[in-house]
Amino acid sequence: MTDQQIKEYHEKVEAAIEQYGYHSTFVFGDTTPSFCYSTGIYKNFGIPEIFISALPQNLSHELIQNYVNEFKDVGSVPLDKRINSLTDRFPIYLIEAPKDRLKEYVLSSIRFYGDEDFRYVQLIYPDTKGCFPNDAGYNYDQEIVGNFKN
Template identity: 50%
Template sequence: MSEKQKEKYFKLVKENIAEYGFHNTYVMEEIGFTPFGYSTGIYKSFGIPELFISGLPNGLTNTLINNYAERFKFKEVPLNEKIDNLIDRFPVYFIEVENDKLTEYTLSSFKFYENSEFKYLQLIFPDLNGIFPNEAEYDYDQKILGE
């Protein structure tokens, strides 16, 4: 990405945060690379951690981030508890992620917040058989960065 393209992109990020309260970024799947998406601006706008999601398609990732922001803005987000109604397709739960584990992933957020404080959660979802990563026989390409 050229410097001009980066400037244009970061301008879009700031415009979306100003208009909607946050911006979603999605990085596409490649061979040997798990796709991921994340929010920028939710922490500043709504007082809840940003959200990181690994291993889901773009549309589903955006829907989950949007639903998360709408449902939990200005509220406490439950950690390590299954949530059955964030989306009608499967339950999820949230885990904390240290920012230093996300430096290679959430570049828009690090640029937006610069030296300001911000936090991240990771959304954890089950495999196609409804099995979560901490359960036996889990089988899905979801990169877990949090605890």
């Protein structure tokens, strides 16, 4: 990316945060799974930012929007518990995602927050057979940055 493209991207992120309270960034992977993450949710809604690995772009953005809508007025999110209400497609879990494990992924958030504190959760989902990581037969390339226990 050129310096101008980077500047325009940062302006786009800031405009989305100002208009919607957050921005979601999708990164296509070439040698690793694609991923999506939010920026601005922690500051504007008081709940952790969210990281999603290896789901399609539109589904990732939809899940982030549903996450914000479901938990922004609650002020907290249920960690390490099966959640059936975020999408009608499959259940999910939310786990704590250590920022030090995400520093290569969430560059817009690192820039946005600077020295301010912020938190992340990771959305964990089942494979096409309904198996979650740690289940026998689980088969998907989702990268898990936190400690998932189901």
